Amino acid sequence: MIHFEWPWLLLSLPLPLLIRWLLPTHAPAEQAALKVPFLEDFADAETRTVMPARRWPLLLAAIAWGLLVLAASRPQWLGEPIEQAVSGRDLMLAVDVSGSMEEQDFVIDKRMVDRLSATKQIAGEFIKRRAGDRVGLILFGTTPYLQTPLTFDRKTVATLLNEAFIGITDDEPATSIGDAIGLAVKHLQDKEADSRVLILLTDGANTAGQVSPLQAAELAAENHLKIYTIGIGADEMIVRSFFGSRRINPSRDLDERTLKAIAQKTGGRYFRARNTEELDKIYHLLDELEPVEKDKQYFRPRSELYPWPLALALLLAAILAASRSRWT
Template sequence: MLHLYWPWLLLLLPLPVLLRLLLPAEPQVEQAALKVPFLDDFAGGQTQFLSSNKPWCLWVAYIAWFCLVLAITRPQWLGEPIELSVSGRDLMLAVDVSKSMEATDFKIKNENVDRLTAIQFVAGQFIERRVGDRLGLILFGTRAYLHVPLTFDRKTVRTLLNEAFIGITEDEPQTSIGDAIGLAIKRLQNEKVDSRVLILLTDGANTAGELTPLKAAELAAKQQLKIYTIGIGADEMMVRSLFGMRKVNPSADLDEKTLTAIADMTGGHYFRARNSEELEKIYGLLDQLEPVEKDKQYFRPKSELYYWPLAVAVLLTVGLATYRLRFS
């Protein structure tokens, strides 16, 4: 569909006619008559000069003016409306990067990896599937900080998650779960209610920060921020020692009671991920979260067309000027 961005500029079209009618005519200058005995020698030049004043020259000039005015109205071609995929969800990931995440009790493609690497692998696939959501990323250890603000750019979120490393936030090996929740509340408090979700992944207990996890959960509940907590780590693991192989519990420090309370207080759910398969299932369940419906948004691609009438106007003007200079 053809569309004019500034259609009111079409009011300029009659301007040359109005100027011709309203402005006073050029006064006639009386000059002395010159009698030339050999007038026939000037006949060709006089005919050419008169031909430059033919009425069609005015029509060409007016067509050039019309094309110029049409160009400045900024004509555009609007394509078919395209519906944008926007769910309206604001989803923040809070990932533990404390020293304890170095435990290699997860497997990816039959290879032992640390907990953070497993999260990066599985959460990366989850991020790619969240089409239409705004995603953000918080990293926390001794301190919590916003690594990626809310954005529709899923590729950037995944890249920066993969670039995170253990110990990036800490001066000493501690975990500030409460501060991570508090930072999420701060970043999401001005967003639409019922569209805010925090997914918090940790393998330990709160040992640092100014805000306790339960107090942070209470504030989150008041802000209607739903929190899904995920406890990371295997229940048992075989390690080599001086006395041979022995079983250990690498998740002994995991505070499941607090994580469950956080989820319950905010209307979320607590999940336990003992291996990569369970972690993938958890993200599959999170994929089933119903998005908040928004009014449908549409985008219409636009193609600028102003250069076509502008080119015609320039060509006609140059052609008319060349004709008058040559035959006048």
Template sequence: MIEFAWFWVFLVLPLPWLVRRWLPAAPEPGRAALRTPFIEEFEQLPSTQGVKRVKPYGLWIALAGWLLLVGAAARPQWLGEPIEQTVSGRDLMLAVDLSGSMEIEDFFLEGRAVDRLTATQWVAGQFIERRVGDRVGLILFGEQAYLQAPLTFDRTTVHILLDEAAIGLAGDKTAIGDAIGLAAKRLRDNPAEQRVLILLSDGANTAGAVSPMQAAELAAREKLKIYTIGVGADQMVVSDLFGTRRVNPSKDLDEVTMNGIAEKTGGRYFRARDTNELEQIYALLDELEPVERAKHFYRPRTELYPWPLAASLLLASFLAVTKLRE
């Protein structure tokens, strides 16, 4: 079937008549200074055959051109048969720690030492790209929690925003509870089986208005499932005035709280000591079963306005050429 996207455009159809009816007529050209007593004889002479043939139809051609032009402006469209489209997937919210401790270089990526955030951006970015059919959102937290990207099918933009995140952007401390509370608020209106948060941190909660366990209780009431990931190596070699020594760069990681958050909400806690473990964790998270949503229907639309527009331009060109040949 054919429909007009901008049907209201047809309201301008009587515009030429209104202009002719209400605007004053153009002034007649000045009369000749020389008066000839036989001017009436010239007026009685028959017109040339060409002009006589065109003039009776000029008004109708102009009217047809105007109708075609208005019809093209109303955007006629051909609607095809309804096509069923099934959308499946989950709504996944990622919460990434940007506190100062994420700059510790205890991860290796392609043979070079990198900080924890760089490794997270690399692995989580690939995870985002693989979630075809899912809506993905991004929360960045440090001393405060910020919604960097709402839930969206535009995974490329979420990936870019994750790559642009910088350590200390949200403060040097860690507000895990605030990040969970923000995620629960943003996912509150989603179906219960689709409320999933993947929270990644390398430390303990040191800031925020809500404690992690209080936020976990709120998340549990909201049916929000949380998967927590603790990142950081168990040991690394550092140099000082007395030579080299081994230290535990993850001594501040509160695994008890991270595990408690996951258990409270029906999720699971993962420990990522290096890039390989981090990749394995995201591969495991990749196996979340998609949930089928309601079916959607759409009708393909084909724009038809070029045809009446071209016809209108042809008629206008014909009238212009005829006027020039008079």
């Protein structure tokens, strides 16, 4: 259907007639100095030829004015209503990009990859599934950085996560979990949302920052921010060297006690991801714990139509200008 964004502008259609009616009639500036005695003989011929020829500019001007008023009222074509799901949830992801995330103890497509690459793939698919949520992204190492503010554009968030790399926030191999939570609280506390959720993924312990993780968790709880923590990294890995093979624990620095306490203080849960399959299951479980709500809202796409009458009005104006210059 056709919709006019500013229909009240259509009331200006009779404006030229009102101006002509209100303004006084313009008297001729001078009278003819020479009278032709037989001018009356050509009166009928002038009426038959000149007058009809001079009526079409007035008609074109009237049409151009009507088209101009029509364009000013912004006609739009409204498409069919499209249902959109809006959950009212603000969901922030905080991903560790410190040096320890370079550890290659995950397997994707039968090849060893580092922890950040596994996180990108699994968390990227999770982001794409969060239709209706406003999603944001925080990257943290020694200092936290807001990579993406809250937005409904999940594709952009997934793209920026995929472009993240080790040390993107700094060059030091430290982790500031508390500051990352504090940054999330800062960007979520003033938002009007039915639910605020932070998913924090790390493979280490808090070794930097100005705020301790538990202090930040208390602040998050006061602002009704629920935190789900994920400890990532394998429990053991075989390392081969010149002297033989030995087993090591690549997750020896993971502070599970603190991550569990953070989740408990805020009403969330702690998860342990030792491999790609467990990490994928965790994100599917998060889909169940924080389901996408299907509140029905409708959006009607709009296509602007005003360029068409505007272009026709300008074309008629150009024709009138060209004709006037020819007469003069």
